[in-house]
Amino acid sequence: MFQAPAPAIHPDQMVVDRVHRLRRPQHMPPTTERDVIARVHFFHVKEQIMRESRTAGMPDPYGHIKIFADLSAETLQFRKSLTQITATLREKNIAYRWGYPAKLLIHREGKMHVILNTEMGLLKLKDWGIQVAEEVKQHRLNIPRVPRDWSTA
Numbered sequence: 178m179f180q181a182p183a184p185a186i187h188p189d190q191m192v193v194d195r196v197h198r199l200r201r202p203q204h205m206p207p208t209t210e211r212d213v214i215a216r217v218h219f220f221h222v223k224e225q226i227m228r229e230s231r232t233a234g235m236p237d238p239y240g241h242i243k244i245f246a247d248l249s250a251e252t253l254q255f256r257k258s259l260t261q262i263t264a265t266l267r268e269k270n271i272a273y274r275w276g277y278p279a280k281l282l283i284h285r286e287g288k289m290h291v292i293l294n295t296e297m298g299l300l301k302l303k304d305w306g307i308q309v310a311e312e313v314k315q316h317r318l319n320i321p322r323v324p325r326d327w328s329t330a
Contacts, residue, residue, distance in 0.1 A: 194218050214247060255279040262298040265309055 194216040201211050217223040230244040248256075259281055266273050272284040281292035283301070292298045302309055 192218055192222055252279050258295050259292070259298055261309065262292070262295070262302065265302060265307060269307060 196213060196215045199212045199214065201207070201209055217226065227244060227246065234240060235242050235244075256275065256279075263273060263281070266283065274282050274284075276282045276291065279293075281298065283290040283292060285305070290301060292301060299309060
């Protein structure tokens, strides 16, 4: 797949727009490290940072820092609902990635397949002749639902 080269960034350009340290929950001891949220100005820089942190890790003295994408509760719930499907894909060495806003993109036999829900994923695996264990089917039933407007719940 062709990937366009990332445009060069002039040293005078700001790469990070904002950085905020989150409040420590009151029940946590004062020595607990707090999360930091940063907004990276350039998408390709954010992608490069995420890719490097996954593959090479952070250089010293920043090796203890972990970097995660800031995802909504609904997106995290969706990804969790597909945990066993993605585990099955990894077990069978089938490439996949996450699409925006909430979809699973599976690359198999030169084609990209889009999975929008658990049922679609199970049907696709069945079409491919890939067996999903019974406990996998039960696992997806035990996932609590987050209401659409979860902030008011």
